[in-house]
Amino acid sequence: MTYCCALRLKEGLVFISDTRTNAGVDHISVFRKLYTFGREGERMICIQTSGNLATTQAVIGHLRNHLALNQEPNLYSANTMFEVASLVGQILRKVIADVTDNTHEQSNYFCSLLIGGQILGEDMQLYNIYPQGNFICATSDTPYFQIGESKYGKPILDRALSYDIALDEALRCALISFDSTLRSNVSVGMPLDTLIYQKDSFIIPKGKRITEEEPYFQDISKQWSETLKKGLQDLPIPNEDFFK
């Protein structure tokens, strides 16, 4: 499985992806699921992938191929992030249609993608692309999307995240969402790829890979466990009614 999460906030975009893929529990591998495209000063596009690895790699492969061959439309000729999302959705639909010949059961080949970024002249956008190639767009009411094993890490996002939150706090919130998921589900695994984009910077961030040895992640994971344990102990004690 996979867990990817992307936030579209007032100050910028935050992306985190795990790297575990598996074909059965006895066949796990590390594959990057976070890709960046762009031109400094003009556009930044980040794509995260979940689902069938051949499908997701084919989509990224076609996108790169279009760029390499200067084939239109491509990620750099799209005028808006909406056109970017439409292009990726069309390619995804075609990849799945090709491999299934439009006749077989398609769901085995499904994948989902998150695409966030900014093109000069418009606001940042974040899209969640479904296997059918259609998509939805994040708003200030719902400033985040998840794909893959999303349930374990959803409660902390639902409680602590808002559109106005500072980027560094949002990053910590998303990392805790990942830590919770990693602890409860072995199909999601380290290392994690993170990327933070600051609004209107039009810089293509390198991002940071977090390995199991990363002291910062170890620190927040440990401190968070202590916070939760102490927080539970500090909750008011239930009255006798519960014990009758």
Add this chain to the structure above:
Amino acid sequence: MTYCCALRLKEGLVFISDTRTNAGVDHISVFRKLYTFGREGERMICIQTSGNLATTQAVIGHLRNHLALNQEPNLYSANTMFEVASLVGQILRKVIADVTDNTHEQSNYFCSLLIGGQILGEDMQLYNIYPQGNFICATSDTPYFQIGESKYGKPILDRALSYDIALDEALRCALISFDSTLRSNVSVGMPLDTLIYQKDSFIIPKGKRITEEEPYFQDISKQWSETLKKGLQDLPIPNEDFFK
């Protein structure tokens, strides 16, 4: 959907069930999913149900019918909790086989059950009964089971729960697990039914129903949100590497 959780701890057993059932989002109802059986001073048995409502009600109906008609084996003639789990598993398998005539697709009629309790002369036990009628038993390594929408509420149990934890702290931990689930998934809903059994008491607890108006639940839910928000703010600030 449903969320039920049961803990088998050093000091006793804790059970919490939600009460929401749905046949589509436009057809939701309140049904109790936590049932108690027993004889004061001799045995206490608690059963929680998840899945097809007709199946779960049929299983409970047969168990009650056996008792009413003094039909062997029944919940009060079983010598051990293992025999109780076997009996319930057999009834569950028969209910599903009957409705599907052993020919149709069975999974639409599936249900899962948690059964915990204590019979005089043996230790407390907790079983997770699968739709096939087989089951697994909780241990001190894995002191809890969940059925239904289990993922949202699993991280807090994985982090904070251990076999040795005090009952009142375990109850708070399980209630937070429910609060997290309720906030992230509308298919799990209030009121909640809770029941705490103290080891070797052989009392059949009345249990407590928690409604949306319950001040204690409102208090811990609010305090927990504050704990998480403050806990996130107190985490060490990520260094500049993350923003490059």
